[in-house]
Amino acid sequence: MKLLANGCSFTDGDNTWPQQLVENGMFVEVHNLSMAGGSNDRIVRTTLDFCSKNDMSNYMAVIQWTSLFRKEYYNANLKEWIGGTTVLNNNSAEDLSMNIIVEKGSTTRDKDLVHISNAATEDMMYLQSITDYRLSTLKNILILQNYFEQHNIKYLFTSMGPDSHIAGNMFTHMYSPQKQPIIHILESAVNKNNWTKLSIANMLNNNLEYIISQDDTHPNEKGHKLLAQSFWQQIGKIYG
């Protein structure tokens, strides 16, 4: 069985949990589509692209969903994808902005990136609410869930942190206004059996043994080994 992994910086890298799963003999090879700072939009896009080009009968997908607040936009003129991720300036919630991330080899002009960044910041500050980000995340989750189930592709979903973890108390980690009915409806359509019990942040539990440092809570080598072990156990519970 081969592994298709996708996610953000919690999955991206040469010696992260997907590679650990291969080194431990749990998968024969891995295709890791992750990108640090990537969005859930990107995860859906690159996963569907990979699945459309490959025979998936011998693959299992492990998808690590990321921050709700990241987005992806298509530059039609250059045929390039541009990612937007929130940045907290001066460590103040009053001073948020959207940072623009381009994929390797991008030719988008700096001048255009400024326009895009400004529009993305306006979009985040005045247009989109937490409800909208939740809605968009749930739609992305349901798209891949339904796609995998329709195409009989084995899969496991996990997430970076509790804010995007559907199987537990989703979104309760942060400011949480009353949920709109549509959020409840979409949440109830999610197949929670195929989710890890905890998010990655909860598995690592801010334990300095498993994270890089107090200021950088990404998993270290030991943390990635722990994640690989945990994912393998959960896969065993779902698929035997």
Place this chain on the structure above:
Amino acid sequence: MNLFVNGCSFSAGHGEVHDEQGNLTPPLDYVWSNQIADKFDKVTNYALAGGSNDRILRTTMEYFSKGPVDTIAIIQWTSPIRFEVYNELFKTWLGICNNTTTSIHSSLSRGIKDEDLTVNIHMDDGLALEKFRNHKAYSKISNASQQQLMFLKSLNDYQIQFYKNVYVLEQYFKSNNIPFLFTSMSFYNHIVNAQDYMSIDIIETPPSKLEIDLKNILDKSSWTAQPFTGYMGANYVSENDHHPNQEGHRLISEAIVSELSKRNYI
């Protein structure tokens, strides 16, 4: 069998959205769903002039989550460029409908000025909307919506959101065994038999790979053969208003009955 309908002005009618008390006006008698009402025990029509596909998905799922029995859904998808956001300040959904159609046509869009890209903001409560227009947040939201149209999202991004909405609702209906029929306003967003009908229907932007992948996973058998603009032909209100007139709605209702009969729904 009961009928549930959702869509935009092509299913709600082209009259005023709110009455004098600020309530949403019900679809007028000439609307196609009312012309086929005798074939159903009850017709519920949630369509809204200027409404978005986001709204169609949300209000449809909210309706069916309440467990109506023996009900078929006919969903008329609308322009992908419209969208909906939830405003935490006013605790309400805001519908954003752009006022330009030329942006669809990239060769025409070269002549667009910033002021042409204005947006209409909708609230279901018409009186609250009047108050909101005088609130300082209104211009911020309006400006952010225009910025999104001008600098942030491409037509491809809107089309991607449209396909995502279609797939999520399609899968919701299937997993809940709800019979449904999908159709659309125009060839611009019709999944099957896409062809140019009016110049405005031409999408000059080539699809991204993601649009192709998403379109490929949609169930085309759930769609009508043509969009409403195909069924109504030239039976529109006026040269300046291309909504179906009474005869246009009659032709649409005939086509819908035919599509339902083909699938043994009626």
